[in-house]
Amino acid sequence: xxxxxxxxxxxxxxxxxxxxxxxxxxxxxxxxxxxxxxxxxxxxxxxxxxxxxxxxxxxxxxxxxxxxxxxxxxxxxxxxxxxxxxxxxxxxxxxxxxxxxxxxxxxxxxxxxxxxxxxxxxxxxxxxxxxxxxxxxxxxxxxxxxxxxxxxxxxxxxxxxxxxxxxxxxxxxxxxxxxxxxxxxxxxxxxxxxxxxxxxxxxxxxxxxxxxxxxxxxxxxxxxxxxxxxxxxxxxxxxxxxxxxxxxxxxxxxxxxxxxxxxxxxxxxxxxxxxxxxxxxxxxxxxxxxxxxx
Numbered sequence: 001x002x003x004x005x006x007x008x009x010x011x012x013x014x015x016x017x018x019x020x021x022x023x024x025x026x027x028x029x030x031x032x033x034x035x036x037x038x039x040x041x042x043x044x045x046x047x048x049x050x051x052x053x054x055x056x057x058x059x060x061x062x063x064x065x066x067x068x069x070x071x072x073x074x075x076x077x078x079x080x081x082x083x084x085x086x087x088x089x090x091x092x093x094x095x096x097x098x099x100x101x102x103x104x105x106x107x108x109x110x111x112x113x114x115x116x117x118x119x120x121x122x123x124x125x126x127x128x129x130x131x132x133x134x135x136x137x138x139x140x141x142x143x144x145x146x147x148x149x150x151x152x153x154x155x156x157x158x159x160x161x162x163x164x165x166x167x168x169x170x171x172x173x174x175x176x177x178x179x180x181x182x183x184x185x186x187x188x189x190x191x192x193x194x195x196x197x198x199x200x201x202x203x204x205x206x207x208x209x210x211x212x213x214x215x216x217x218x219x220x221x222x223x224x225x226x227x228x229x230x231x232x233x234x235x236x237x238x239x240x241x242x243x244x245x246x247x248x249x250x251x252x253x254x255x256x257x258x259x260x261x262x263x264x265x266x267x268x269x270x271x272x273x274x275x276x277x278x279x280x281x282x283x284x285x286x287x288x289x290x291x292x293x294x
Contacts, residue, residue: 015065017046020137021138022092022118022138022140023095025098025134025135025138026092026095026119026134026138026140027099028131028134029096029130029131029132029133029134029135030096030097030099030100030103030131030135030142031099031131032127032128032131032134033102033128033131033132033135033142034102034104034106034107034126035103035107035127036123036125036127036128036131036207037052037066037104037107037124037127037128038103038119038123038129038196039107039110039112039113039124040113040114040120040123040127041113041121041125041190042056042058042059042087043112043120043125043187044115044120044124044183045060045110045175045179045183046117046119046175046183046186046190046192047171047172047175047179047187048077048128048170048171048188048190048191048194049145049164049167049168049171049187049191049220050143050144050145050167051068051070052142052146053171053172053175053187054069054073054171054275055069055070055291056066057174057175057178060178060179061178061218064102064142065231066101066108067100067101067103067104067105067107067108068099068101068104068105068170070097070100070104071097071098073144074097074144075140076142076145077144077146077148078090078093078094078144078147080092080147080151081141081147082147084151085147087263088139088164089139089140089141090137092135092138092140092141093140093141093142093147095140096140096142097136097142098277100142102185103239104263108291117186118186119136119187121190121193121291122185122193123188123192123208124165124188124190124195125191125197126193126194126197128194128197129193129194129195129196129197129198129200130197131203132194132198132204133197133198133199133201134201136201136202137202138142143175145168146162148163148167149163149164149167151166154177158180160275161256166280168191172184172187172191173251177288184264185205187216195287197250201220207254208253208254208255208280209253209254209259209277209278209279209280210251210252210253210277210278210279210280211250211251211253211257211275211276212249212251212274212275212277213249213252213266213273213274213275213276214238214247214249214250214252214273214274215248215250215266215269215272215273216270216273217269217270217273218235218248218250220269220270221265221266221269221270222250224265224269225250225252225262228261228265229254229258229261229262229265230250231258232252233250233251234250234251234252234253235248235249235250236248236249236250236251250282251282259277262277
């Protein structure tokens, strides 16, 4: 009984640590997004997509605080997310949006770091994407459009990214009427930069890749991968469809940072080897170790 109570206490401490960690990362993500908005994009009349973009335009037209619009317009989508996706996601999202509203209000009086529209677009998009990526990586969202796209995706033959892009075509185009058409084009550039940054942050620099190698020197290549990269390999039996020759296929999982080194090993031991490398969404179990994503 005493041991059982000790395990429960450890589990509670671990859960508390995870909550604090998630809260801290979401706070940093909200801070980065607010920096991208109020320090770079908004003062230069460049907008983001989604609910944030609508909030920026409404704030410009009415003079009401950007943070207030961001908070109020996202509330219905957070409620939908709570009903359809889950309590943890909804709480993480509402906390992130609340912190984003506070930070945007705090940063609003601060003059922009630069009035160079191109620099503002690039660095604003990067800050925006980094913040959103961190929040997504830790189980939340900072824009209701993403929540709506997830739900619509279940009923239509389009990906979440395609649905978000569909909404943003209209939202970013509206910036041409509210500000100017050159600002609308800069807004599209900021959106593209933010999207690429989000992908990098969510996947991480340690994004997994699968490697398939067909070589007569499979034993040497397998040992080299094991010794130099510290990665386990699996030998599979294959057969050429045309020749009927039996082949040994090497299969292994590496990170993005190890891809160049793997190619060097294969080129060194068998320049004629067949090598195919592809992206992997998720890896579980086995000897493969990488940073956990919460």
